[in-house]
Amino acid sequence: MSNSVLSVISRFLEEYTTTTPNRLKVVDAYLLYILLTGALQFLYCLLVGTFPFNSFLSGFISCVGCFILAVCLRIQINPQNKGDFLLLNCREPEEGSL
C-alpha cells in the first residue's frame, strides 16, 4: 500500500520537474513558501493559544490572500490555459528568461 503511494509520489515529482516550465516553478516555489508560512502560524495558534488573536488573524489571512492571488497568477500564465486568456500573455518567453 505504502509502496504504491511512494511510487505515485515519486512519479508525480518526476513529471513535475520535467514538464512544468520554469516560470511556473518559480511561482510554485512562492506558493510553497506562503503555504508553509500560513501553516506554521496555524500550528503555533493550535499549540500555544490564540493570544494575541489579532496578530494570528492578520498573519493567517494575509497568507491566505497572498496564496490566492499567486494561484490566480499561476493559472493565468500556465500555457495549458492559453485558450482561456487570449489577450494576456501574448508574448513568448525569451531565450534564457522566464
Added chain:
Amino acid sequence: MHRSWLLGCLVLSLALTGVPGLIPTHYLSLSDVARLQSALGQPFTDLESSYYSIVGLTKLGSAVPDHDEVCRFLKSQLDPMSLDSLFFAAEASNAISGCEIPVSNETRDILLAAVSEDSTMAQIHRAVSALSSLGLPVASQEVVAALTARIKKEDNVMAITLALATAAKLPQQAELGAILEEIEDLTARLDDLGGLYLQFEEGLEATAMFVSVAYSLSDHVDMEPPLKEDQVIQLVNSIFSKKSWDSLSEACSVALAAAALSNNRFHVPVIVSAQGPATVSHSQPTLQLLITDVMSQPLATANVLVESAYAVASKSLILSQAPFTLNDGVFELNFMSSQPASGYYQFTVAVTGDSRLVANHVELKVKVSTEVAVTNMDLSVVDKDQSIGSKTTRVDYPSKSKTPFTADSHQNFAMSFQLVDTNTGVELTPHQTFVRLHNQKTGQEVVFVAEPDAKNVYKFELDTAERKSEFDSMSGTYTLCLIVGDATLDNPILWTVADVVLKFLDEEAPATIQPKTLYVPKPEIQHLFREPEKKPPTVVSNTFTALILSPLLLLLILWLKLGANISNFSFSPSTILFHAGHAAMLGLMYVYWTHLDMFQTLKYLAIIGGVTFLAGNHMLAQKAVKRTEKN
C-alpha cells in the same frame, strides 16, 4: 381672552362643588399669631417702622400699647414737607384712636400735587391714603385718571397692587370698573406651585398685599373678587407658610392678609383641626374639633356635621349626617356611641352656617383605639413523634409560669393564645405579636413572630433542632416574653410568660457570643486592574518566529536553484522608484505595527502607494516597449 378662560373655569368649578377640594395646609396658629405680634411689636425707631407696627398690630386685633406716647412720637417724627412722612404718620394716627395730625394748607397742597400722571404709583397711593386718612377731600376722577395712566406705564405687580389699594380709598361712586379688572389680570400672573401654592414671583409681601388689597377693594365696591375657592386656599398656603418674617413690611403685609381673609364679605377660609390627636377610645369617647379662621380665631356661627364616616379597612359606613355639638368653643362628637371597632376611620366633615366659608369640606382620619387582653395562653412541650401526649399548662396574664419548660432536640415547644378586645370581646390581630427568647447568661435574644390561624388563635412553635442556628446552639435557660403592639392599642403588652430550658445537640459552646456585627467596616476592596492575558514563554515565541522565517530561506534557495535572477534589472528611475516605493510600503507596514494608527498609515500609504503605482506602471510600459522593439 382672560374672561372666557375664567368663565370656563367658573363653570368647571361649579361642576366640582360638593367634592372635597383643596384644604389649607398652612395657617396661623395661636403661637404663630403671637410670634407675628411680637415681631410687629418691637420698639420702633422711625416713622416707617412705626407705621408698619401700628397698622399691623391693629389689623391683628391686638392693642397698641401707650397710645399717647405713640401719638407724641408720630407728631415729633413728622416732616410736613415729605409725602412719605405724611403718609406714614396719617395712616398710623388713623389706626390709633384719639390722635390727630395737624394739617396745614401746605400739607394739603403737597398731597394734592402728588396726584398726577407724573408721580409714581407709590406716590399717588401714599398721597390719596394720606388725604383720606386726614379727612381731606379727594378728587376721585383725577385720581382714577392718574391711576389708569400710571398702570399703563408701570406694569409690575406692586404698582398695580398699590393702584388697587388707592382705589379702595376712593368713594364708592367713583368709576372703578377699569381698575377692578386689574384684579383678574393680577390673578392670572400668579405662579402655581405644584397645585398647592399660588404666589407672585416677587415674593411673599407682594402676594400678601395683593390679597388684602383685593378683598378690601371688593368689599368697598361690594363685588365678589374673581378668585376661585381653590385659588384662595392656594394663596392661604403661600402666605402663611412662612413663619418668621424678614422685615417689618413683610410682617405687616401678612397681618393685613390674615385680617382680610378672616373678615371680608366673600371668602372666609375655614380651618378644621382636631384638638390633640384625632383619637377616640373608651376612656376618651369624644372627637373634638376646632373650627377657626386663618388667624385661629374660632368662628362665631358654624354648624359642623359629619357627612360620612367610613372604616378604612372594611369600607363600611358607620356614620352619616351626624352633627357636632358646640361645647365651650370646641365642637364635640361622641363617636364611641356608634360602637365602632378599633381601627382607622375616614371622616368627611362639613362646616356650614355661612355662605362665605371656603374649604369647608374636610377629610379627617380618626383612629379608634382600644385595649387588648391575652386569653387562653397555653404552653406545652410536644414530642416530635407525638407518641407521648403533650402537657398543657395555662398561664394567666400577668403572672409568670412557676415551672420552667424543658425542650431538647426531640421535642417542640408550643404556645397558643388569643388576643381579644377588652371592650367588645372581638378577637384582634394586631400588627406586632412577637415571642422573644432571652438567654439570661449570655445575653442572646432571639425574636420570633406568632401567627394567627383561621380562627384568630395565635400559635407559636419552636422546633429545637430546626432553629438551633438562630440560637447558635447555646443551651440554657431562656426567658420567654410575649410582645403585643399596634397603633390602635392603648396598652401594648410585654409579658414574661415562662422560662424555657433548651437543650441543643452538638453544642459548640463558644466562650463568648459575639454580637452579630452588622455595622463594622467591611474589608477594603482593592481595585483589580484587568489582568493582562497570560503570554507564552519568550522561548516558545522566539522559536516559532524563527520557524516562520525559515520558509523564506527555503524560497530563496528554491529560486536560486531554479535560476531566478535579477540580471535583467534596468536601472531606470521608474524602476528604482517602484522598488523603493514597494520597500517603503513594507516598511510602513512595520511602522504601523509599532507606532502609528490606521488613519496615519492610510495617509502615508496613499502617498507612497500612488507614487509606487505610477512608477510601476511606467516601468512595465517601458519593459513592454523594450520587448516590442526587440521583436
